[in-house]
Amino acid sequence: MTGHDHEHEHAHTPIASGDEPAAAARVRALEELLVEKGAIRVEDVRQRIDWLVSRSPADGARLVARAWIDPEFKERLLADARSAALELGLDPGPSPVVVALENTATVHHLVVCTLCSCYPKALLGPPPDWYKSLPYRSRAVSDPRGVLAEFGVALADDVELRVVDSTADIRYLVIPRRPAGTEALDEEELSALVTRDSMIGVAHASRVETMSPPAYPPFSS
Amino acid sequence: MRYRTGQRVRVDSRTHQGHHRTPGYLKGKTGTIERVHASFPNPETCAYGADGSPKQPLYLVGFAQRDVWPGYSGRGADRLYADVFEHWLEDAE
Structure with missing residues (x-):
């Protein structure tokens, strides 16, 4: 390590190269x-x-799937999501308070950070690029139903939409509704339905028929 | 903790030079304390290398979307929530 309090007479390596943003x-x-x-x-x-x-939405999905099958766990998750994550052996991340928000037949939550890109990274992995984009950050608060429609979610008129702007130290995670027709699925199968987007609130949990991995297009040379 | 759940509060509309975590679109808006979180280091001094003391109480404040955006096009019951530090809130009861 060399000090850098000298005059800048020498040439530095160029900071930007080519097309670097x-x-x-x-x-x-x-x-x-x-x-x-x-x-x-x-x-x-x-x-x-x-x-x-190394973090991924699979951890958040485990929380949600357990909440779907265990009402008492769901109560603990809603009361203190950080403790609930630790209970499952998951890393809740550095934030001292993690809050889980439950979607129901009459309430839908949508999470945004208008000031930067606050996101429960420990439980969901890196945020998607659109989550950090100015259009999402501004329109999620001012036109949330329009944003949801663009994500393919049409909320009924009688559903109360609650947008949560995570402006400070708290991290928010949505518990999507359990899809119909999933009574026979076990916890692991259920967790496969819990997508990243559904835990941000821009999507519902997947339906059972979409569970198999997407087919790749035929390979042609 | 100066406020309790259910209390009506107004977000201070003052301007602030430098880093702060109160969104401009909520300044001057009136809402309701939904949750009393805890106290956290003040981001306004943390951002400049200090330790953020004294810690500031943080609240989840809920607003009617129609109170935030006069031309809001969604449904009347829609709400917006944000975490606001106590020194940005004033009594609105």
């Missing part, structure tokens, strides 16, 4: 500076990224 170049420049000044280490960044990409 400006935001990516800015982040890379910041990371290089923070490493150079000893504020963080490259290994810390790599560890954080490895943790993030």
